[in-house]
Amino acid sequence: MIAVLRHTGWVLRGNPVTMVASFGALVLITLAIVGPWIVPYDPTASNVPNALMPPSAAHWFGTDQLGRDVFSRVIAATRLDLAIAASAVSLSFALGAMIGAFCGYTGGRLDRWVGRFVDVLMAFPLFVLAMAMVAALGNRVENIIYATAIINLPFYIRFARAEVNVRRNSGWVEAARASGNSHVRVVMLFLLPNVLPAMAVQISLNLGWAILNAAGLSFLGLGVKPPTPEWGIMVAEGARFITTGKWWLVVFPGAALMTAVLCFNLLGDGLRDILDPRMRT
Amino acid sequence: MTAPLLTIEDLKVTFSTRNGPVEAIKGVSLSLSAGERLGIVGESGSGKSVTAFSVMQLLDRAGKITGGRITFRGQDITNASRGMLQPLRGAAMSMIFQNPRAALNPIRTVGLQIADVLRAHESLSAKEARARALKLLEAVMIRDPEARLDAYPHELSGGMCQRVMIAMAIACEPTLLIADEPTTGLDVTTQKTVMDLLAEITARRGMAMILITHDLGLAAQYCQRVAVMEKGLVVEEAVPATLFGAPTHPYTRRLVAASPTRHSTVESLVVDREAAPPAPARIAPRPGSEPLLAVRNCVKVFDNGFRGVDDVSFSLAPGESLGLVGESGSGKSTLSRIVCRLIDASEGTITFDGEDIGGIPSRDFYRSRFRRDIQIVFQDHGDSLNPRFSAFDAIADPLRLLGGVQDGRELRRQVEDCARRVGLPEEFLDRFPHQLSGGQKARVGIARAIAAKPRLLVLDEPTAALDVSVQAVILHLLDRLRRETGLAYLFVSHDLNVVRMMCERTIVLQKGRIVEEGPSGPLFTAPSSDYARELIAAIPHFDPEAALARQKALATAV
């Protein structure tokens, strides 16, 4: 354990980008937890006389068409956006890893079929399907989560399957069988611990992807309903005013989206370095 | 005496790595005259390939020549610019590599690739280049050269790819040819034909050759002079006869002893033996006793219809060691996994200790009471250890599951006992595979296999991935283990010398079928099948008399 921490420290010191990214992710998570309590204004309180004001000392990010404080709304939206992404990713990860690992280990015809099916789904514009799902099931947070989870599912199945598949016939798995390990033990004690680090990297990368997907759905009006503060909706609402130069309505929530995705992506790249056992001395 | 073709003086090469600079070559000096064949022999990490790559300036980005001088035809080419080297490469000095299939461009026809080399150095039309390429393919004796011109590398066998590579390397009649492990990964019979071809071509065209190899026998058979490298230094350089007859450097002495020849025994491989009590004599299997293992009419048909194992029958007595020899694709590894009950046979029966174990599907075999009786040691020791298990965990795993040892202290005692028996120092038990050397990993793999006290040990090329000196120690260890415990071995190998030393009886497999079977001694001295004869003739070996005769012939010819 100590060796892992020391190694992590060593990697982080040699990799300032990852350090910044982890710090950023930490800030985001903190904001998600305490955000609604520390914002200067009520994110949903409208103040029409004060509408569409550019950034100022009183309203750092300006105000929107109903006079709501954009800064407060951007901060308050962190919780919802991260929560959607995190739940969607955990859901698809749990299911995908299980299905993928099972198929990858058993092999055979079922595995080939699942593999082919997933390959096709991966290459299909699944975003369209997510749209249809949310529209059909209703604009509710849990439906956005399900839709995002489902379009990520093929990705995890494929990943877990491939990772397990390359190791299935490796010497140490055969050795484990020769040592009398049952199949469940081989999967749980041998394969999964070896596959998890790579999966952790994917989870981090996918969090960013999921945030984008969820925000994209909301942007189209297929997600959280206004006036809930959410980055995608905020951009959608600001879009109407961009041709008249009200840039702050789009830039700040857009920047928040970008920062969040960037942090998780960089963190994923960093995790890859930390978790690669070959780099541990 | 004319000036040498190539001289390397005090060459030093450093690689920058994550853990700081590492000096791979620490001052190597060599020289080669025109038409001469020099062998550079060494184990992995000795710097033999790095030396060759420095001459051609093919070191990757991390490597740098930090000292010394390389002179080729009187011209200093140390750190030469690309503009200066490009006309030399391919035209004056060429190189061929190990793994020939990867060394050829996979999406370009063989003919075009040869033409590329020709046209890089001579102004030729596409048609002329094609005609020349055809001549070259004829020169390297490829069957049906006309058709091969339009073939892609994946359509050719490994041996044919290496011939194409040779054709490309000699296309512009260079004066120096560097062959970097040209036959590693090829079957022994292919190795012989490729090496004979190389020797013939270089001799006929008066090319000098540097043969880089880990195989002392190969270097001795094909080279006039052999340099032995260890840890970035040339420790000894001599003509083969001297090197074999009277090696002076301790490392050379160890290496020569460790290289299996047709006369060596397991004992003779290791010079400075570990101080172990003299091992008991081999237990001779009693004639007429019940066989421990009997395989009858075993067939394995793969999904694609390929018959990997085709009607194989054999039996193994308790305490006996049976060798399974064959080239790649002979089905020997498949057979070893069937016997170990890791995969199922398509047809046939397997009886162990008089009971049918072939009927138990391999997926359920982990529950069988015979699981502990049949254990296996794998070829690639790096691959056969779970990266997340320490050596202790790896050895403890079968003890827990098959030996039924649950008590922590008892487990520790038994693991340590296993480690001691395979010569693995106790302090290594807490290390992870990536912190162990190849030999140490091999020991962990063996310790794991014997931990549950099996009665039959399947050894699937247990030393194929190891350097010869380590191989010698491991073979010695395996032989001693068998004498101490009376284990039966099913020893799978492509190396006939190793099998001869380790096994009382040998089976020769070809394309999934048994072509010859019998006691090892007679089988090796007087094989009855053509295939076995061919295999045995192909083993590179150092024959002092033949070398002497060759030298005399050469002297009279000059």
Added chain:
Amino acid sequence: MGLAVSIARRAGKRVVSSLPALFGVVIFTFLLMRVLPGDPAIFFASGPNAGQAEIEQIRQQMGLDKPVPQQLLLYLRDIGTGNLGRSMTTGQPVVTDLVSRLPASLELTFVALMLALILALPLGILAALRPNSLIDNIVRMICTLGVCVPTFVSGLLFIFAFYYILGIAPDPTGRIDIFAGQPPTITGFLLIDAAVAGDWDAWRSAARQLILPACTMALFVLAPLARMTRASMLAVLTSDFVRTGEALGLSRRRVVLVYALRNALLPVLTIMGIVFSTMLGANVLVEKVFSWPGVASYALDALLSSDYAPVQGFVLLMATIFVMVNLTVDVLYGLADPRISIE
């Protein structure tokens, strides 16, 4: 012609094996559309105060009174006869709508893909040729940032910069300036039609409208393409056969262009199918931002007004495009890589 046969066999196999998944997608959409809120029968009724009997009759006409499995069979039969139903919003048959709007989406996607390739390939190659150099770091930065910017944000920022501040871009609505004359429809691709008609004003107008959405979309796929090119080029440059070329004195140009690049493009070609379909998905967002009259915005509008026939038609169209794109990729791959013939 063994090559043509083996390519055809491989491509055919791939198409056939992709059919179950595509069929699944189509069925899934069909079922989803059944649970869409709202009753189409009421919508199609003559007016808001149509009697219950009239609605019932329309429902019968549309087959909505039958059990879902039977509706599915009817739907599949309709697909077979090329009848995709009628849109409630436009009143037109869905097929007509899709055919008239598809060229807009395809034109946007193709131009964007071309832009992305023109930028991504050289950037990826340059970065791989000089790892850790300035250019490599710049490319890496572009790649990292590129995947983080949502298309709807980058599109809006483009509008803000080029339309509002600089004033060089046209009003971000539609495919062509309403005052410029529409060229006669031949292919539906405005750039091609205008060029064929020799109407260069219209061409310029169409190009001006196209450039921002195309750049938005190109930016979106630039990162994965450049990253893939860089990675595969790096891998190929350290491969054994490139070393062989070097060792035998081939010129640097030849080694890089003939030996390394051609091999490095193979993996890029394989992800083209995936890239293309992500672009089709992202079309929805871009078309919305730029009020682009394509199929995706059509489907979105239909979805928002619970109009199921266009959505089903759209998904079916996507599946068809998907099959054709992958077929093309397979054929190109077969031509580029001789190794596939032995699989």
